[in-house]
Amino acid sequence: MTIYALVDCNNFYVSCERVFNPRLEGLPVIILSSNDGCAIARSNEAKEFGVKMAQPLYQFTDILKKHGIQVLSGNFYLYTDMSNRVMQVLADMAPVAQQYSVDECFLDLTGITDDPDEFGQTVCAKVKQWTGIPVGVGIAETKTLAKVANRIAKTSEKSRGVVNLVGSQWRSKALEMTEVGDVWGIGKQFAKKLNRNGVKTALDLISQPDGWIRKEMGVCGLRTVRELRNEDCIGFESIPKPKQTTLVSRSFGKTITELDDLINAVSVFATTAALDIRKANLVSSTISVFIETNRFSSGSQYAPSQAVELSPATNNTKHIVGAAIQGLKEIYREGFNFKKAGVMLLDLVDADHAPQSLFDQRNTKDDKLIEAFDQINRQQGPGAINFGTAGQASGWHSTSAHKSPRYTTEWDAIPAVKT
């Protein structure tokens, strides 16, 4: 029997900001998406005032003023660095630590503790002390139940941040407290359908016959239900499939009409996308470029996209930026106000298993150039050096009016202390 713990950071982005700006402690805080478009994280206090996730900023400006809600632009350099710190602390606490998202990690507690509750409390205390980030821990004999437990740990004050469902009589109670739509792996649309059939809670769900579940929800759905019944089906071994596409896109702070400015923006996106797949040791054989006017404005609309083949498959920034610009030039038309652009790298495959054509020749000079390029940007900060076209023009950069400093990744941004 395997014992799983799911460790999940509480209101992660807000908690990161509070570590270095303790004034925000106890105040309602929201974090905005890049471009300050909508809320992507909320403190508990802000949730109580009714700010919804993904709600556009203009819809709740009144609430902000009325309750003095603190508004911050997303500082993703800070969040990534803090996430790494949390994951490092967790990796030291258990033989297996499997990061699931920026703020969640599964631990294997099998055989390392006689008292999972106490171990959970130790995890909370250690992560909080070492990183400043508060976490909740859900413990169970399947990953799906650990998710259920974690959700309750976050909402119930009595739990003090830890809920343990191993061999416990609380399991039915926990399932009864969990709406089907909140079960890991069950989508919103499907939850609605289940509700219509009288299946409201996870407890209702596990009493349905297997045949019905399989017919209505497929094999994956049945696996989810078996996990809720305390049968371990997912495990640590199932390695997630490498991603098939990567997308980098942004809305512009103000609209762009000139080709040169679009080239600048698209070059930056292509550079970022290339770096992403290089890090994952993937190569792409197709790049798609798109540009869009603002479909909510009354002006003329134009939202074309263009795919360009990359042959041989590559993750080389130079080739990817070149192809992106080629595609952009084909679709660009004068006289439109463009609000958004992006690039998508498609058909990603492992670089070591990439299909080779008869005439492929790896250009080692280019490989060395990219190695040096990555190394300088790693040491000096992203964007320290760039390919000729990327990001010199102003105007298209996102508006991030309320961004906090990069406290942990930039010398000049290290917080000052009072004496």
Added chain:
Amino acid sequence: MEDHGIYKDDTLIVDRSLNPEKNSTVIVVIDGELTIRDFSTIDSEDATVWGVVRGSIRDLL
């Protein structure tokens, strides 16, 4: 803090994994601000320890 060998504009190395001891120099949160203090002098009622100062770096130019 000069009696602790810490001068204005020094860069402090703060280790959050350490537990403060009687003679530790610590960063505490006082009125929402990060503040440097002698651990023995703080009143734990209105100050939370943020981290223990492990060392400092001084710019000689």
